[in-house]
Amino acid sequence: MVVEGSVNWNPEEARRYHEATKHTFVSVRMPGRGLDWENRPYPFKVYLDAEKIRLPAGFGSPPLDLISAITSQQRRTERLNLSELAGLLFYSAGITRIYLYPFGGRYYFRAYPSTGALYQTELYVVAGDVSGLEPGVYHFDPGQFVLSVIRRGDYRSHLSALTGHDGVVSCDAAVVLTSVAWRNAWKYGARSYRHWFWDGGTLCANLISTAGSLGLGWEVLVGFVDDLLNGLLGIDGRREAAIAVVPLWSGHASRAGPSPEVGEVRHRVLPLSRREVEYEEVTRAYASSRLLSAEEVSLWRKRASSMTDVGARHEGRRLRLSGPPDGLALPPLGDVILRRGSTRRFSRVEIEAWKLGFVLRSMSVPLKTDFLGNQGSLVSVFAIVNGVEGVPSGSYLYDRLTGELVLLREGRFRRTAEYLCLEQELGGDASATLFLMSPLDAVLSSLGNRGYRASQFEAGIRVGLAYLAAHSVGIGATGLTFYDDDVREFFSPASSEMECMMVVALGVPAYKPKPGSVHIGAVEHPVR
Numbered sequence: 001m002v003v004e005g006s007v008n009w010n011p012e013e014a015r016r017y018h019e020a021t022k023h024t025f026v027s028v029r030m031p032g033r034g035l036d037w038e039n040r041p042y043p044f045k046v047y048l049d050a051e052k053i054r055l056p057a058g059f060g061s062p063p064l065d066l067i068s069a070i071t072s073q074q075r076r077t078e079r080l081n082l083s084e085l086a087g088l089l090f091y092s093a094g095i096t097r098i099y100l101y102p103f104g105g106r107y108y109f110r111a112y113p114s115t116g117a118l119y120q121t122e123l124y125v126v127a128g129d130v131s132g133l134e135p136g137v138y139h140f141d142p143g144q145f146v147l148s149v150i151r152r153g154d155y156r157s158h159l160s161a162l163t164g165h166d167g168v169v170s171c172d173a174a175v176v177l178t179s180v181a182w183r184n185a186w187k188y189g190a191r192s193y194r195h196w197f198w199d200g201g202t203l204c205a206n207l208i209s210t211a212g213s214l215g216l217g218w219e220v221l222v223g224f225v226d227d228l229l230n231g232l233l234g235i236d237g238r239r240e241a242a243i244a245v246v247p248l249w250s251g252h253a254s255r256a257g258p259s260p261e262v263g264e265v266r267h268r269v270l271p272l273s274r275r276e277v278e279y280e281e282v283t284r285a286y287a288s289s290r291l292l293s294a295e296e297v298s299l300w301r302k303r304a305s306s307m308t309d310v311g312a313r314h315e316g317r318r319l320r321l322s323g324p325p326d327g328l329a330l331p332p333l334g335d336v337i338l339r340r341g342s343t344r345r346f347s348r349v350e351i352e353a354w355k356l357g358f359v360l361r362s363m364s365v366p367l368k369t370d371f372l373g374n375q376g377s378l379v380s381v382f383a384i385v386n387g388v389e390g391v392p393s394g395s396y397l398y399d400r401l402t403g404e405l406v407l408l409r410e411g412r413f414r415r416t417a418e419y420l421c422l423e424q425e426l427g428g429d430a431s432a433t434l435f436l437m438s439p440l441d442a443v444l445s446s447l448g449n450r451g452y453r454a455s456q457f458e459a460g461i462r463v464g465l466a467y468l469a470a471h472s473v474g475i476g477a478t479g480l481t482f483y484d485d486d487v488r489e490f491f492s493p494a495s496s497e498m499e500c501m502m503v504v505a506l507g508v509p510a511y512k513p514k515p516g517s518v519h520i521g522a523v524e525h526p527v528r
Ligand SMILES: Cc1cc2nc3c(=O)[nH]c(=O)nc-3n(C[C@H](O)[C@H](O)[C@H](O)COP(=O)(O)O)c2cc1C
Pocket: 109, 110, 112, 113, 114, 115, 116, 117, 198, 199, 202, 340, 341, 342, 343, 424, 426, 463, 478, 479, 480, 481, 482, 502
């Protein structure tokens, strides 16, 4: 125990959770719970008694290409305004496709990929100095495209104190990501806690690249005093809990004064479903990774910044993937986000090597976060290549510092890739299947159980970037789940200290995907 009374520093908890929620050949064949469709959680959080602010619909589409957007420096002449904020929220989590069920009813697909299309990630805005919006704490409803007022007042100083980040006092606004436990646990049970960070991460990739396209500075914070942040949002930290904070800086916002008192807020919300089931493993994994005080957050931040490089290493034949052809114009991010969708079937057509190189480089860009110091990344990317022009089929480790693939083993591994991805054909039909792995023990010993959140969340962001990069160069992508220990074994010895965090498969879709579009205020909530 590093801080008196703390819970985070016994990393056995995260390790136990991880082991208990591994998929194996046997575990997926055990009798399941089955899905109770009559009790399916509603995919939107709806405030029944809060004041609503309609968000403007006429926002612009993010104009920069992905790489320019994600690597952009803060470069603004004005504060963030409400219309831009509306665009930022839309391109992060808005409705981009509406599916009509053959027997009636509609299903709403969103700007970011999410396990099972269950969309348990909610967005809140802590607004300080946004032109056209009073300072306050708001919840974003993508269905009606409104903000619900949680509380009025400028809470940036409070947010700064609870994240241990001084710069937060002069952000224009901060977006807070939360996860609604039951919405994903309904289908995925105990493993759903991993999905909090996977899906929060893919959403975050949209958010930070859209922010970059608007010329805003941003940083991803996963260290904060959980109970204080949950209290600020008016959520209980059990059925719904905060997972990340992303402050946004124009460089022109005022500096916040002292925050108002943070009294208790209680709003009525639409029930998710008739009854909710709480998964003890999820509650425990979350609770044991809480940081309990500003002092503990500050210590956690120090430990994160002094971590050394934890990337996997391997000596082997190196292969440099060329860059995009000269003069290639990449599409604007806004179009890419609307076009994005998870590929449902790959054609096995080979992709050009530069496209794989582009995806790998884009997903490996340095990220400004509170958990990556000198080490640059908590995840290493391993790959099975099965259909990339000029790249021998085989298994590889990606060296993000040199941009090279390091050969682990040459061979044809389509059937293995399919097997590793829970026997899903998508894994084997892909041109390349990427496995994001993290040296869990090293991460947990530095960052405690909170390191588990950080590793999973970083993997989520990088998978989100991989999706956007793939769609930027006209290929498809899909996240996939996996047999944990078999993945580690397959890439051993290079992966022997690693655990698989996430998988994303890349390739040419076997059909012509339909692009999405902007759907504003599309949902009539069943409010009684
Ligand atoms: C982390 C992650 C894991 C996923 N795992 C699978 C999977 O194992 N099998 C699958 O068919 N789709 C998988 N998906 C795709 C989701 O089902 C898909 O994102 C969701 O249905 C929403 O559709 P869209 O991505 O086309 O918008 C995964 C997506 C993510 C983000």
